[in-house]
Amino acid sequence: MHLFKRLLLTKFPNSTIHNAVNPASMFIGFISAKEFFSIINRKIIENHKLNLFDVNLDPIEFKMGFGENPNSDKQKDLEIYFAYAVAANLNGTLFFSPANLANGVSLLATLYFKQAMTSFPEYYFVQLIYTVFLLSFTFVSRVKVFPSEHDQENYNWFVEVFFDFYKITFEQLQTKISDSDFFAVKKAVLQETAFCFLLFHFYKKLNSLLAEKSSDTDYLDWLLGKTKQTNLIKAFKENYATTKYLPHSSALEQSILNMVRPADILIKYLFGDANPIIAVETIVARIFDKTELDPLVQSFLTSDEQLPQLFEYLLEYKKYKYGFFAGVQNYIIKLLRSEGKEDILEDIDEMLSAIDNGDDISNFDVPERIKRESKVTERLLNFYVTLLGGFTTARGDSFYLRLLKPEILDFFTKNSLNSLLGSEVQLEYFGGVLYQYAKNLYYYSYINENIRAGKNKFSMPLKGDSSKVTTNFSVIKLYTEGMIASFFQDLNPKDTKLTIKNTQILELFKTQFGEQVSEMVKLGADKFLEAFYAPILSQIKDSKAFVRVLSSSLQENDLVNLKDALYKLDFWISFSFFKKLEALKLGKQYDDSLLLALFGSIRETFFGLALLFVYLEQKEKAASREKNEILLMVYVRDILGIKIKKADQVFKVMVETIEELKPILKLWISLDDNKGFFDLIAKNWDSFCAEKTEDQLLASFSGEDLVWFRGLLKNIAYYNKRFVMPR
Secondary structure (H helix, E strand, O other): OOHHHHHHHOOOOHHHHOOOOOHHHHHHHHOOHHHHHHHHHHHHHOOOOOOOOOOOOOOOOOOOOOOOOOOOOOHHHHHHHHHHHHHHHHOOEEOOOHHHHHHHHHHHHHHHHHHHHOOOOHHHHHHHHHHHHHHHHHHHOOOOOOOOOOHHHHHHHHHHHHHHHHHHHHHHOOOOOOHHHHHHHHHHHHOOHHHHHHHHHHHHHHHOOOOOHHHHHHHHHHHHOOOOOHHHHHHHHHHHHHHOOOOOOOHHHHHHHHHHOOOOOOOHHHHOOOOHHHHHHHHHHHHOOHHHHHHHHHHOOOOOOOHHHHHHHHOOHHHHHHHHHHHHHHHHHHHHHHOOOOOHHHHHHHHHHHHHOOOOOOOOOOOHHHHHHHHHHHHHHHHHHHHHHOOEEOOOOOOHHHHHOHHHHHHHHOOHHHHHHOOHHHHHHHHHHHHHHHHHHHHHHHHHHHHHOOOOOOOOOOOOOOOOOOOOHHHHHHHHHHHHHHHOHHHOOOOOOOEOOOHHHHHHHHHHHHHHHHHHHOOOHHHHHHHHOHHHHOOOOOHHHHHHHHHHHOOHHHHHHHHHHOOOHHHHHHHHHHHHHHHHOHHHOOOHHHHHHHHHHHHHHHHHHHHHHHHHHHOOOOOOHHHHHHHHHHHHHHHOOOOOOOHHHHHHHHHHHHHHOHHHHHHHOOOOOHHHHHHHHHHHHHHHHOOOOHHHHHHOOOHHHHHHHHHHHHHHHHHOOOEOOOO
C-alpha cells in the first residue's frame, strides 16, 4: 500500500476504517492519489496568497520533471508521482493557515451562538457562520484595519464591522432580514460577550499577521498583483487610506475581498441546506467540549494571552478525527427525521427482501430517503477529507512561528530590508528570489483565475509568462520570514510520526549520531539551545542575543520538539552541512537575517537533494558523475542563491557531507515508495541530460525548471521525515 494511503488512514478512527461497508472506508479504498491531490490543492490554489505559497516558492505541480516534455500520460506514473506529493504533505507539520483557523473558529462559533440563534430562521444562523468565516479574510488581507491603539475603541469598531458584514450577506445571497430581526440577532449574539471578545482578539491577531501599517502599499501590491481588474484595484488603492478604517464595507471592498478569499466556503458542506442546529448538536458538540472550552473562552474578556492555546486547540486534529464520526450517524438520523420521512430501516428491508427473493430489481426504485442519506454522507465526507487533508503542510513555514512565536521572527527580521539596500551581494540574492517568485506566481494566478471562472478542466502551459520581474519589499520580507521560519521548523508541532524499523538504519544512526544525541538531551535549556544551534551561532554577529531570545520565547513543549528532532536524519544531515560551512564564514557576506534564511532553505531542501543524488549515482546506467553533479551546482547557484566567490567551496563541502552519509542514505532510499518515485525522476533526468555537454546542461535549466526542482526537493525531504529511535 502506498504511504499516501497509510497516512490517509491515520485521519480516520479505527472503528470507521475496519467497517468494510462504512462510506469512509470505501472512500479510502477507491480514491486515487491524483483525485485526493486535486481536492487538497484546489484549496491551496484558490487561497495561495494568504497561504504564502507564492512568496515561499512552493510550486503547484504544473509539471513532472525538467525540460519541455516532462509529463507522463501513463496512469501508473501519475499515481506514483501524485501519491508521493500527497504523502509529503500528509507527513508534514500542522498548518496554521488563515483558512484552517477560519474554519476552526467558525465551527467554534456555532457552538457558542447556537442558543442565541435557535428562535430565528435557519438561514440567519448559517449566514452568521459565513460572516465569522469571511471576516477572517477581511482582516488577514487588511481590507479592514483596526484603527485605534485602544482595545475598547477597537472592540466597538469591530462590532460595527461584524454586523455590517452580516447584513451584507443578505444582499449577496439575496435573502431577507427585517430591521427588527437584525437588531434582535445583534442583541442575542452580543450577549455571548466572552466569545465576541475571543473573535475580536482572533481577528486583531490576523490583522497584523502578514503586514504592519507602515508597509500597506507594498503589501497590497503583492496581495492584489496584476489582474484583468486593473481599474477596480486602482480605485481601491486610491481610497484605501480612508476606507480601511471605516466600519462599513463598500461594494468596492467586497469586490476586492472576492479576489483574495477562497472561491468556496468549506463549512457550507457541513451545514448544507439543512437546519444548522442539528449539525451543531450532533457533530460540532462532539468535536469541541464546551465545558472544557469555557475557561479558555472566558479568558478573552481580560486579554489575548491565551491566543496561542486557541490556535493550537482549533487545529487539534484528533478532536475532529474522533468527534466528527462519532456524531455523523446521529446527525443523519436527526436530519432525516426532521424532514418527516419514513424510517430508513424499512426502506432498506424492502430492498433487501426483493434481492433475497430473487426478484428483478432492475426496475426497483431506490427509496428517496436512501438517496438522500447517500447525498448527505457524501457531502459530510467531502467536508471532512478536505478539512483534515489541509491540516498539514510539507514546508517549514507553517505559520506556527508567525502566530505563536512572533517575537523570534521580529528579532531576526527587524533590519533585513535596511541591510538589503546596502549590500550588492544581497541585492543579487533577492533578484534571484524575485525571478523565481514571478515564475511561481504565474502558475498560481493562471490556475486560480480558471477555477474562479468555474472551469473544472483546463490545460496547463509548461512555459510561464516572461513578464518583467518587479521589486516588492513585501515579497522580500515575507520570503525572508518564511525561510527563517523554515530554519526553526523543528519547533513546529507534528501529529503524525513515522518511525524507522530497518535494523541496519537503526544501527548506522546509533553509530554515527548516538553519542551526540545522548550528550545533548542531558543539557539544561540554554546549553541545549547553544548545542542545537551551534553551527549558526558561530556565524552570526550576536550569538548571545540569539540564545537569549530563544530562551525567553520557548516553553517546555518547544524544547521537547527540538529534542525529538535529534532522532531524525534530516536534522543531522543539515547539522553536518552547517558545521562544515562554519569554516567559510558566510556571515561576512550575508547579514544575520539572510544567513538564517539561507540556512532555512537548506533545512527544507538539502535532505531531498542528498537522497536524490545518491539514488542517481547508484542506479544502473547512471549518467556521468559530472552530469549528476550539475544538479548540485544548480542547487547552490539557484536554489540557495549563492553566487559569491565561495560558491565553489559550498559545493565542495556539500559533496563531502553527502559522501560521509552515503551508507545510511543508500538504505533510506529503500523506504516505502522512494524507489518507484526516484525511478520516475531518474528517467526524466536521463532524458534531460541526453546529448548535452556539461556546459550545455548547466545552461539549459529554465525558470520553470528551477521552481519545479525546489518543490521536488521539498517533497522528497518531507516524504522522508522519519524518527529513528535506536534501541
